[in-house]
Amino acid sequence: MKIKLNIWKQENGKTKGKFEKYELDGVDAEMSFLEMLDYLNEKLITEGKEPVAYEHDCHEAICGCCSLYINGHPHGPGKETATCQVHMRSFKDGETITVEPWRAKSFPVLKDLMTDRNAFDKLMSAGGFVSIDAGQAPDANANLVGKIDADKAFDAAACIGCGACVAACKNSSATLFVAAKVSQLALLPQGKIEAKRRALNMVAKMDELGFGSCTNTGACEAECPKGIGIDFIAKLNREYLCASFSEAE
């Protein structure tokens, strides 16, 4: 296949970026999207040109590194698909493909298609954990967890921290990410003890870090590569409200 690429190029966080056009011949439909970019980069380098910087590591939709905004969608075409799972067979011969980084105030661009998603780590530090030291744990079967709760908690815990939800949201809200963590831990007996504190602290941190608020557009759910549902946002809202009331008491 032959394709045309329209790729965001930006030297670093201080400079302004712009779209750069590339034409690429000899693309194999079986290539993954990232392999196509590698192919482009190898070509650019040997021609003495600047390659395109982008993030990737596992190529298995689990590390959350890859984060490309392809043709107006975080992670490109396909439902519940991370960028690294997109294959060139999803595009037509001769098609023009536009590739951008995540666009969100809290995820500043570092270079080309790379952004700084450190804000997610900060959110996790604000409460995305259970306070227990190594060596203090009771027997894992001492807390029985029903299969349904365990499975539901797993569904929430499947979040890969990619940030597509933020990139998809017109408010750049991180609510789905926070909701997933808060819900996972609130569903399990071992996480319930700190549930209130966790919900309050993570939500407060989200505001502090400049993420927007949630207006229930559902764009996050539609683009999430792991199918994290907005029902978890409802759960977060309940946890948060309940925590705010008891805090006020």
Added chain:
Amino acid sequence: MSKLDAKIPEGPLAEKWAKYKATQKLVSPNNRKKLDIIVVGTGIAGSPAAASLAEMGYNVKVFCFQDSARRAHSVAAQGGINASRNNKNDGDSVYRLFYDMIKGGDYRAREANVYRAAQVSSNIIDQLTAQGVPFAREYGGTLANRTFGGVQVSRTNYAQGQTGQQVLLGGYSALKRQVSLGKATMFPRQQMLDIVVIDGKARGIITRNLITGEIERHAAHAVVLATGGYGTIYYLSTLAVQSNGSAAMAAFRKGAFFGNPSFIQIHPTCIPVLNEYQSKLTLMSESLRNDGRIWVPKAEGDKRKASEIPDEERDYFLERRYPAFGNLVPRDVASRAAKERCDNGFGVGKTGLAVFLDFRDAVAKQGKKVIKGKYGNLFDMYEKITGEVPYETPMMIYPAGHYTMGGLWVDYNLQTTIPGLFAIGEANFSEHGANRLGASALMQGAGDGYFIAPYTVSNYLADEISNKVPSTDSPEFVEAENEAKAVLDKFLSIKGTQTATSFHKRLGQIMWTHSGMQRNEEGLKKALVEIADLKKEFWSDLIIPGTANEINQELEKASRVADFIDLATLIVNDALNRKESCGAHFREESRTEGGEAMRIDDEYSFVAAWEYQGADKEPKLHKEDLKFENVEVKVRSYK
């Protein structure tokens, strides 16, 4: 320094660790805040180690090259994590797990370490559960278990096919908690370039800030390497594309011995190579072999669709050759059996380099829903990559480089031959001997991190209380930084015509051909020549765009590839030296009449620990003799 002392505590096997803990040196809580520890790596070994040491009160600095600790490649582990909890009442015990690992590793691991790993396995599941890891549960609420290859009990805990992600996030969240408490400080997007050794002790590291390009110096009282495996030496492997052997090689060059470098596991069930630009191979978890049956057509070159081949014309070759374990033989055995069929013309798919992994019978017996519950995400992953639906057509799989049993040599303290430098997780030469059993890497890494390193590092630090952290202006730091910079400048100054990736691909090809699933003297010697040629070409024709003072992914790649080239030589030398077959190391010259691997215990019952002698000089071999006092050394049979 060069004498190998594994420092195994005296006494009966089952009491060694308890005795160690009861008599080790301690650091009082008051003194811990005066001591700094560097942990490089945030996988299932590094994150728990960093969190646990910080919980104790030490000041911990944590490094990784990804933008977040949560992205370490442990996140990709799929199938599960072992623990000898005997949850199924099926005869499991610490001894049984220990025995399975020793046997699975083909009697090339150290008894005392393996036993300890089995002893702490149960606590890991408790700890992870307490952190909120949603392990699979039965309807009654108890932990669910599955079976992995090479064993006859059900001891594997799992969270669908994303166990690695879930257990890593447990460790990561513990680490984030310590960050919030100010006891741990994160240094993401840093590539460790060198270890700083002062007066014979590890005292710090040199890193490159991957955003600014700045070279940084970091000092501490001890350094823990948890930098993972180097399976990416084959270029195509199940590891992440940035996984590397550079930290281990830096330690090696500074005097840490490298243990059994040639012991590399080739995983039998991976999606085969689909195109020449492929950058990575995807694992299909071993757990699939619980329900999937592996076969090829009985007739050579049979190109019919799987569904058109009747049962009597199928060769379920694992069930045929190994009736006792069937599809659940250990990985090395399964990989070689698949290769044997394909080499003889029975392979399937476009290239003939694949075998079927078929779920037809399982779906018929258990129903699609049950199979989906067990493997849904793996089936989806397979479908996304290949466009085929495994509920309907069998998967096609082929072996790929996966796990490195070899790594930095460590003693019972998990300390390398450089005092103050520890290696944990896949980065050390580990408890897996010549072959690792499924679901035991997460177990070993987490065990090292949560329950072993906190004790052994403390034991070391007890003698460091009165020593201040060295100044980063000391000559050793300055020298290490200058050397690191010189190497980067060298890469940039070559201005040749070939990319780092192109060299990596060629290196991978050499290693896969001559030092992969099957090895022989002639091929290995050829590999040495080819690697030397490639090295020359690399250092004279590499091209890197840009500069060292900015984000430069090509520069990062080049430094990884340069280290891989040296590591490849080390691997091949080790493989040449070990003229026996054992576990994953299959020397064609050493096999039984039935074609199985044949150990030569009289000559090779040792850990090969290699000592660096200078650039382009042959490393020196040291041997740690292995003594088996608690198991009978037998021919490993899964028939």
